[in-house]
Amino acid sequence: xxxxxxxxxxxxxxxxxxxRDDRVFLMGEEVGEYDGAYKVSKGLLARFGDRxxxxxxxxxxxxxxxxxxxxxxxxxxxxxxxxxNFSLLALDQVIxxxxxxxxxxxxxxxxxxxxxxxxGAALQLAAQHSQACETYYLHAPGIKVVSPATPADAKGLLxxxxxxxxxxxxLEGELLYNLRGEVPEGEHLVPLGVADVKREGRDVSILTHxxxxxxxxxxxQRLEKEGIEAEVVDLRSxxxxxxxxxxxxxxxxxxxxxxxxxxxxxxxxxxxxxxxQEEAFDDLDAPVLRVTQADVPMPYAKxxxxxxxxxxxxxxxxxxxxxxxxxxPARGA
Amino acid sequence: xxxxxxxxxxxxxxxxxxxxxxxxxLRRMLLYRRFEEKAEEAYAIGKxxxxxxxxxxQEGAAEGCIGPLRPDDYVIxxxxxxxxxxxxxxxxxxxxxxxxxxxxxxxAGKGGSMHIFGAQEGFLGGHGIVGAQAxxxxxxxxxxxxxxEDRVVVCFVGDAAVNQGVFHESLNMAAIWKLPVIYVVxxxxxxxxxxxxxxxxxxxxxxxxxxxxxxxxVDGQDVLATWRHMEGLISEVRGGGGPRFLEVRTYRxxxxxxxxxxxxxxxxxxxxxxxxxxxxxxxxxxxRMMEADLLTQEQLEAMDAEVRKIxxxxxxxxxxxxxxxxxxxxxxxxSEVNPHGRxxxxxxxx
Numbered sequence: 001x002x003x004x005x006x007x008x009x010x011x012x013x014x015x016x017x018x019x020r021d022d023r024v025f026l027m028g029e030e031v032g033e034y035d036g037a038y039k040v041s042k043g044l045l046a047r048f049g050d051r052x053x054x055x056x057x058x059x060x061x062x063x064x065x066x067x068x069x070x071x072x073x074x075x076x077x078x079x080x081x082x083x084x085n086f087s088l089l090a091l092d093q094v095i096x097x098x099x100x101x102x103x104x105x106x107x108x109x110x111x112x113x114x115x116x117x118x119x120g121a122a123l124q125l126a127a128q129h130s131q132a133c134e135t136y137y138l139h140a141p142g143i144k145v146v147s148p149a150t151p152a153d154a155k156g157l158l159x160x161x162x163x164x165x166x167x168x169x170x171l172e173g174e175l176l177y178n179l180r181g182e183v184p185e186g187e188h189l190v191p192l193g194v195a196d197v198k199r200e201g202r203d204v205s206i207l208t209h210x211x212x213x214x215x216x217x218x219x220x221q222r223l224e225k226e227g228i229e230a231e232v233v234d235l236r237s238x239x240x241x242x243x244x245x246x247x248x249x250x251x252x253x254x255x256x257x258x259x260x261x262x263x264x265x266x267x268x269x270x271x272x273x274x275x276x277q278e279e280a281f282d283d284l285d286a287p288v289l290r291v292t293q294a295d296v297p298m299p300y301a302k303x304x305x306x307x308x309x310x311x312x313x314x315x316x317x318x319x320x321x322x323x324x325x326x327x328x329p330a331r332g333a
Numbered sequence: 334x335x336x337x338x339x340x341x342x343x344x345x346x347x348x349x350x351x352x353x354x355x356x357x358x359l360r361r362m363l364l365y366r367r368f369e370e371k372a373e374e375a376y377a378i379g380k381x382x383x384x385x386x387x388x389x390x391q392e393g394a395a396e397g398c399i400g401p402l403r404p405d406d407y408v409i410x411x412x413x414x415x416x417x418x419x420x421x422x423x424x425x426x427x428x429x430x431x432x433x434x435x436x437x438x439x440x441a442g443k444g445g446s447m448h449i450f451g452a453q454e455g456f457l458g459g460h461g462i463v464g465a466q467a468x469x470x471x472x473x474x475x476x477x478x479x480x481x482e483d484r485v486v487v488c489f490v491g492d493a494a495v496n497q498g499v500f501h502e503s504l505n506m507a508a509i510w511k512l513p514v515i516y517v518v519x520x521x522x523x524x525x526x527x528x529x530x531x532x533x534x535x536x537x538x539x540x541x542x543x544x545x546x547x548x549x550x551v552d553g554q555d556v557l558a559t560w561r562h563m564e565g566l567i568s569e570v571r572g573g574g575g576p577r578f579l580e581v582r583t584y585r586x587x588x589x590x591x592x593x594x595x596x597x598x599x600x601x602x603x604x605x606x607x608x609x610x611x612x613x614x615x616x617x618x619x620x621r622m623m624e625a626d627l628l629t630q631e632q633l634e635a636m637d638a639e640v641r642k643i644x645x646x647x648x649x650x651x652x653x654x655x656x657x658x659x660x661x662x663x664x665x666x667x668s669e670v671n672p673h674g675r676x677x678x679x680x681x682x683x
Contacts, residue, residue, distance in 0.1 A: 025479070051479065057509070062468050062502025069472020072457055073407070075479060077472075092499070096462050097469060105450035105458065106441025107665040141666050141677065165668040193674020240674025271678065278680070 001184055007177040009151035010040045010116075013158035014078065016187075018048055021076060024162055027054040027063055028080030028117075037082045038118060038177055064090035064115065068097045071113040071167075078162060081117035084133040084171065090115075091136060098167040099142030114161045116170035119147070120211055120261040123175070124305060127297035132262035134209075137169045138239050138271070144192055145238040147171040149213035151181035153236055156190025164192065173211040193240030197249070201229035204319045205249040207272060208259040209235040212310060216259050219315035230319060238268060246272060247280050254285040255322040259315055264292040286322040291315050348557040352627045356636070358400065358556055359622065362392040362615050364640040365416035368425055371644045372415065372432055372446075376591045380652075381432045385446045386413040390586030393614030394519050395420045397551075397559025398487060398581065401567055407477075409457040409470045410489040412447035413519075417489060421456040423449070425643055426650035435654035442657040443665065463524075464490055464497030467516065471503040474512035474576070485570050486514045493524025495540045496532060504544040504578070511575035515566050516541065518578075519553065521585040526599035541578025553583035554614045557621075584608045 004012070018024045030037045032045040032055040045053040056063040060081065067077035081087040087094070098111045121130035137145050144166055148154040154172065161168035198213055199220050206216040213234045220230040233249050235242060250256050256276055258269030269290035276288050294308040320326060347355065369387045376385050388395065391413075399408055399420035408421045418428050423439055431438030432446050439449045440459075448459040457473060460466040470488030477484045494500050495518060507514050518537050522529055529537070541548035547569075551562045559581060566577045586609050588595050596602040622628035663683040667676055677683065 057502070057505060059502035059506065061499045062471070062506055065465065065468020065499060065503070066472040066475055066506060069409075069469035069474075070476040070479070071472070072469060073473050073476045075476045092462055092465060093468060097460070097465060101458075102668055103665045104440060104444040104448040105452070105665075106438070106443045108440070108450050108452040109457070110668040112668075144667075144671075144676075191673050193671055193676075237674060240671045240676045241678075242673065243675045275678075 001182040003180050003182050004151055005177065006151045006154050006172070006179045006181070007038065007040055009155035009183050010158055010172065011042060011044070013155045013162070014041065014044060015047065017159055017162040018044070018052060023074065023076045024078060025052040025054065025075065026078045026080060027056055027067060029056055029058055029082045031055060031080050038174065040177070041080070060086050060089040061093060065093035065097060067113050068093055068101070068111055071111045072101065072109050076112045076162060078114045078116060081115065083129065083174070084117055084119040085129050085131055087115065087117070087133060088136070094137070094143070094167070095140050099140045102166070103142060110165045111167050112165045113167050114158070114170055115167070116158065117172060118174035118177070119171035120173055121298055121309060124300055124302060126300040130298035132260065132293070134171060134238060134260070134262055134268055135266055138268065142167065144168045144240065145171065146192060146236060147210035147238060148236060149176070149210055149234050151179065152183045152188065153190055153196070155183050156188050157192070157236065160189050160192055168192070171210060176211055190236065192237045193242055194237065195242035195245035196234045196236055197231060197245070198234045199230070199232040201231035201253065203229045203253055204255045204257065204323055205231045205233060205253045206257050206259060206315065206319065207233045207235065207246060207249070209238060209268065210261065212259045212261055215310060215312055215315060218312045219319065222312065222316050223319055228319065228323065243275060243279070246275060250276055250280045251283045254283055256288045257291060257315065257318040257322060258288065259291045259310055261293055261310065263295055264290055265295065267292055286324065289318045289322055291318050346557070347621060347625060348561045350557060355618070355622055355627060358396055358560070359615070359618050359628070360636050360640060361396050361400070361420065362556060362618065363637060364425070364643060365392040365395060365419055366615055367637075367640050367644045368419060368429070368647070369415060371648055372429070373587070373591070375432070375648065381446065382434065383445055384412065385432065385591040386589065387587045387591070388413050388416040390609070390613065391519060391521060391553065391583045392416060393556035393559055394517070394553040394581045394583050397553065397556040398489070398517050398563050400560055401564045402485065402487065405455060406484050407455045407457055407473050407486045408489070409466045409473065409486065410459060411463065411466055411491055411494070412459060412461050413491065414449055414459045414489070415446070418449045418451060418456050418459070421451065422454040423451040423456060425647035429647040430651040430654045433651040433654070434656065435651055436657040436661070437650070437654035441661065443661070464494035464500040466490065467494065467500045467503040470514050470516070471507050471512060474507060474514035475510065477513050478510070483571050484513065485567050487517055488514055489517050489519055491524065492518055492520040492522065492529045492537060493527070494518070495537055504541060504546060504576070507576040508544045508546050511573070513570045513576070515570055515577045515579060518580045519583055520580050521583050523585070523589070523599065525589045526593075526597070528599065537580045538578070546576050546578045548578040548580070550580045550582065553581035554612045554617055556614050556618055584612050
C-alpha cells in the first residue's frame with residue numbers, strides 16, 4: 001500500500017475514472033489552467049485537455065445546471081465547487097433539477113452527476129467561508145451524500161460516486177487535503193452506504209463523519225488514558241446511511257455521542273439520534289448527546305473560532321456525560 | 334452587435350410553402366388548440382388538478398420553432414409546454430394522461446402538467462422554476478458538442494425568465510463555448526400578471542446581444558415566418574455557428590394558469606378581445622390559405638373534426654388509464670436499489 005495525501009487520492013480517483021470512461025468530465029472554477037484552487041485537479045488539464053477539464057466563469061448556478069443538463073443526455077459530469085459555501089448559489093439546480101428529475105420524468109431521465117469540493121470550516125475564514133453544508137443536501141430524496149475522512153475513503157468513495165447513476169454530493173475537507181494515509185494499490189472502490197469502524201471499543205460509541213472523525217479518534221485516545229474504551233464509527237456515507245452499523249455499535253456500548261462540524265438544529269446527529277431512539281431505545285443506557293459547532297455563524301477571531309468549533313475536550317465531556325462520570329447527563333454537550 | 338427584427342409581413346405571404354405543407358402546419362396548430370381546450374374543460378370538471386398553464390394563442394411559436402427541427406434534435410421548456418410536447422412528437426393520449434395523473438402518462442403520472450417528458454422523442458421536459466431550463470439546455474448543448482454530434486437544442490423560456498440570473502449565466506457559457514443552443518423567448522407580454530415593460534428597462538432581444546449572441550425577433554403569430562426564420566437559425570447552429578437568441582412575439586389568450594382569469598387587474602378585457610381577434614395564429618394562416626384558394630371552409634371543418642376526434646380519443650385514453658399503483662410512490666427516486674445502507678427515512682413500508 002502506498003501512503004499518499006487525501007488530495008492525491010482524490011486526484012487519482014478523478015484520473016482513473018476519466019481514463020476509464022470518456023463520458024466523465026470535470027468542470028468548475030479554476031480546475032484547469034490554475035490546476036485546481038486546492039490542486040485536487042493538478043495535471044488533469046495537461047492529461048485530458050480542455051474538452052474534459054473545463055474552467056468556468058464564476059457562475060455556480062449556471063455550471064451546476066449545465067452539468068445536470070449534460071447528465072440528462074448521458075454524460076457523467078463531475079462538478080467542482082471551489083468550496084461548498086458557494087454551492088448554495090447552485091442549490092436550485094441541485095435540488096429542483098438533479099434530485100427530482102428522475103422522479104418527475106417517471107423514471108426516464110437519470111442524473112449521473114457528482115458535485116464535489118471542500119466542505120466545513122478551515123482556519124479563520126469567518127462566517128461565509130466556514131460552514132458545513134451536509135444538511136442542505138441530505139434533506140432531499142434523490143440525492144446521495146458521502147463525506148470521506150481518510151485518503152483511502154476519499155479515493156474509494158469518489159470513484160463509486162462517479163460510477164453511480166444518481167446525483168452524489170462528495171463533501172471533502174479543506175483541512176484534510178494534506179492528510180497522509182495508506183491507499184490500496186490498483187482499483188479501490190468504497191461502496192456508498194457502508195460505515196467503517198475506525199476504532200473498536202466497548203464503553204461508548206462516538207459516531208461521526210468527515211473531518212471530525214479525527215477529532216473523535218483524538219478524544220478516544222484521551223479517554224483510553226482514563227480506562228474508557230470508545231468505539232469510533234465513521235459513517236462515511238450519509239445517504240444512503242448504514243443504519244445497521246449505527247444500531248450494532250449502540251447495542252454493543254449502549255451509549256452514543258454524535259460529533260459533527262455542522263449546526264445542531266436539524267443536523268446529521270439529530271437524524272441519527274432519532275433513528276437510535278426509534279430502533280434501539282431499549283439498548284440505551286443514556287440519552288444520545290451531540291457535539292456540534294456552536295449555534296452561531298462562524299466568527300473570525302481565533303479564540304472565538306476555537307470556541308465555536310467542536311473540540312476534543314467537548315467530545316470527551318460528552319462521553320463522560322453519557323457514562324455518568326461526574327457530569328450531569330441531562331443537557332447537550 | 335445588430336439585432337435583426339422581422340416585422341409581420343403581408344397576409345398574402347405564404348413563404349414558399351407547398352399546399353400540403355401548409356395544410357399540415359394548420360392541422361398541427363388546430364390540434365394544439367383543441368387539445369388545450371379539452372384540457373381546459375377537463376380542468377373545470379376536476380379531472381386535471383394543480384397548476385395548468387395553457388398555450389392557447391401561442392401555437393404559432395410551438396409549431397414554427399419545433400416544426401423545422403430534425404427528430405433527433407432536442408427541445409426543453411418551462412411549464413407551459415403541452416403543445417410543445419405534442420409538436421415534438423409525443424402522443425396526445427400520453428400527454429393528456431399525464432395531465433390526468435395516470436400511470437400511462439408521459440411521465441407515468443408523477444410529473445403532471447408542468448413536467449411532461451419524452452426522452453425518446455427528445456423532449457426534455459417541462460421545468461417549473463422560471464429560467465432553470467436555460468442552464469439545462471446549455472448542458473444538453475454541451476453534451477452534443479462533447480460528442481461531436483450535429484444536433485440542435487431549442488430552449489423555450491417565457492419573457493419573465495430573462496430577468497433570472499441563471500438565464501444570463503447560461504447565455505454567457507453558451508456563447509464562450511459556442512454551444513448549439515437556440516434560446517427562444519416566447520414573449521407573451523406578461524410574466525403572470527406583470528407586464529414585461531414594468532420589469533425591464535431594455536427590450537428582450539437586447540439581452541442576447543449583451544453576450545455576443547446573434548439575436549433576432551420574429552412574429553410568432555405568423556407561423557410561416559417563424560418557421561422560415563427558425564430554419565435559418567437551425568442551419569447556422571447546426572453548422573457550428575454557436576448559439577442564437579430569438580424573441581418570438583406572441584400573446585396568450587387565456588389566464589396565466591387555470592386559476593387566473595383571462596383578463597383582470599393587469600390587462601383589460603378589451604385588450605384580450607382585440608388581440609384574440611387580430612393576432613390568432615390559426616386564423617392568420619387560415620385566412621391566408623383561403624385567400625390563396627388553398628383551403629375551403631369544408632376542408633377546414635373536416636380537418637377540425639379530425640383533430641377533435643384525436644383529442645377526444647386522447648381524453649378517453651386518459652380517462653381509462655389507471656392511476657399509478659401505490660407502490661409507485663417510492664420508485665424513480667433513485668435509479669437503482671442501493672445494496673448498502675438506508676435511502677428512505679420515513680419509516681414506512683415500501
